[in-house]
Amino acid sequence: MTHAATRARTAYKPARFPGAPLLGTQARHLVGRFSYGVTPALAAQVRAAGGAHRWFERQLEPSRVADRRAAGLRAWWPSFDRRPAELWQRQERELEGGWEVMEDYARWALVRRITSDRQVLEVMTELWENHFNVPAVGDAQFTYRVSYGDTIRSHALGRFDDLLHAAVTHPAMGIFLDNAVSTARHPNENLGRELLELHTVGRGQYSEDDVKASARILTGFRVDLWDSWEASYSPRDHWTGPVKVMGFRDPNAERDGRPAVRRYLSYLAHHPATAQRVARRLAVKFVRDDPPQALVDRLAKVYLDADTEIRPVLRALVASPQFKASVGSKVRDPGEDLVATYRVLRVQLARPPAGRAGDEHAVKAMLWQVGNLGTSPFSWPRPDGQPIDSESWSSPSRVLASMDLHWAMAGGWWPSKGITYRTPKQWLPRKKIRFDLFVDHLSQQLLHRRSTATLLRACCEMCDVSPGDVISADHPIVKWDFHRLLGTVLDSPAHFTR
Incomplete structure (x- = not known):
């Protein structure tokens, strides 16, 4: 009887290989949403921490989590620690283009996400670097882009008002949205507008007059884009005079406008509309694309009650019934x-x-x-x-x-x-194993869940074998066609979602 005829009469009942204990559905859900993939090593860390919620609490305090492997990666790229002027001079001399430094910065981020044991910190850093987006492809902001990423990471699990201030006043943001050349005589509105539209309250909350006042408040932060590339604050370039943005009013009488900026950004961070936007962003990222308004309202209240602290909002999110019900609803980007x-x-x-x-x-x-x-x-x-x-x-x-x-x-x-790469033989848990057991073993290793009838059938049809076939190091699957089996498991919906 051919394999095709045998498969036609086969009931694809998944087998159960006795591997290491798997996290339960909700534990895998929590760890999977706040990491870049549940691996056997990560599951062992979760068990050692006493469960998913204890692991999560520990992750919310990154300094408590040793991260030696990821810490050493920065040394792979010496230019990350060069000063802005040196980076620009190296580009001018055609020693190293800014685009090359920035491509390495993107590679560093990917390798760090692969290796870091501080998975929640990496996930939240990526979330905020997208929220306060400064592309790494610009021809000037690259000089400060690594520093900007470091700044976002240092505030990723702290207070949103501190994060907002650090991001908006950073030289990389100033260069990207033209605040580095904005002066009292010629205020540039780009950052003042995006601060309102994207970073805080959102459209419909402000007027064009508010945008102009927002830009005036932010004047004074400078970067020398021609010679030293030094960032500074220039009191003579700060616009002075009374300002009003929505419900915020300030005399803004001092030449050093940085205290006024701090007051303004604190007002925006604590605004109910900002609370809604932060809450919705977190709910979209970690729950589903269309989170219930009741969840957003609850998270926004926690955010305001906690004085913009991010960690209490995350705790409330993972404790919500909406989060628990969202298993498998988010596609990996x-x-x-x-x-x-x-x-x-x-x-x-x-x-x-x-x-x-x-x-x-x-x-x-x-x-x-x-x-x-x-x-x-x-x-x-x-x-x-x-x-x-x-x-x-x-x-x-x-x-x-x-x-x-x-x-x-x-x-x-x-x-x-x-x-x-691991060799096909290294994936074999025994010298000889039935194919259905082997599929279950691989499902546990790669997907951190048991195999299903659908997965078993897909693997059988891709590899042209039956569930009961015995696989060893000499079997054609291991010798020549292992990519078919491994690729099929990776192509399953369970790997496409988090």
Whole structure:
């Protein structure tokens, strides 16, 4: 009887391989939403912490989580610690373009997300870098972009009012939205407008007069874009006089307008409309694209009651029934798919050599991989940041591009330099194992859940075997076709969602 005839009469009942204990559905949901993929190593950390909620609480205090592997990655790229003037001079001398430094910054972010044990911090840092988007592709802001990312990370789990002030007054933001050249005589409205429209209260809450006043308040923050590239505050460039933005009024009488800026940004951070926008953003990211208004209202109240502290809002979110009911409802975006694939395949990455010699190394190639899926980190050109909803990343072309990524990495074909893949034999849990048990083992390892009848059937049909076939190191699947099996598991909906 042929395999095809055998499969026609087969009931695809999934087997159960006795692996390490799996996290329960809700625990996997919590850890999966606030990480870049549940791996066996991460599941072990969760169990060691005493469960998912204790792990989550520990993650909310990043300093309590040792992160030696990720901490050493920065040294791979020495230019991250160069001063802005030196970066610009290196570009002018054609030693290293700003675009090259920024591509390395995106690679650093991806590798850090793959390796870091501070997963919640990495997820929240990415969320806020999108919210306060400063593209890494500009020809001037690149000089301060690494510092800007460091600043966002340092505030990612703190108070939103502090985060808002740090982001809006940072030289990278000032260069990108022209506040670095805004003066009392010629106020530039770009940052004043985006501060209201995107960073805080949102459209419909302010007028054009409010935008003009917002821009005047922010004058004085300067960057020398021609010589020293130093950031400074220039009191003579600050517009003085009474200002009014919505319900905010200030005499703004001092030449040093920084205290007025602090008061203004604190007002915006504590505004009910800002509370709604922050709450909705978190709910869209971690619950679903159309979160119930009741959940948003509850989170907004926690935000205001906690004086804009972010952690209490996250605690309230994960405790909500809406969060618990949202299992499987969020699609991974391109970066999340790439990082999760690297994580579950447990590849080992090597430091790429400097110059052209490192061009084909995996750490460099992964930027082209994620770009093929739709977007690279920090490449979104507009100030609104890349989308965080599932619909934006659910097109047929995206699915096909992800399947291509999974297929290439399942076979260990590309990237092939500076990377060590597990061999097919290393994935075998026993010298000999029935195929249905093997599928369940791989499902546990890559998806952190038991196999299903659908997954088993897909694997059988892709590999042209039956559930009861015995697999060993000499079987054709292991010798030649293992990419078919591994790729099928990675192409399952469970890997496309978080």
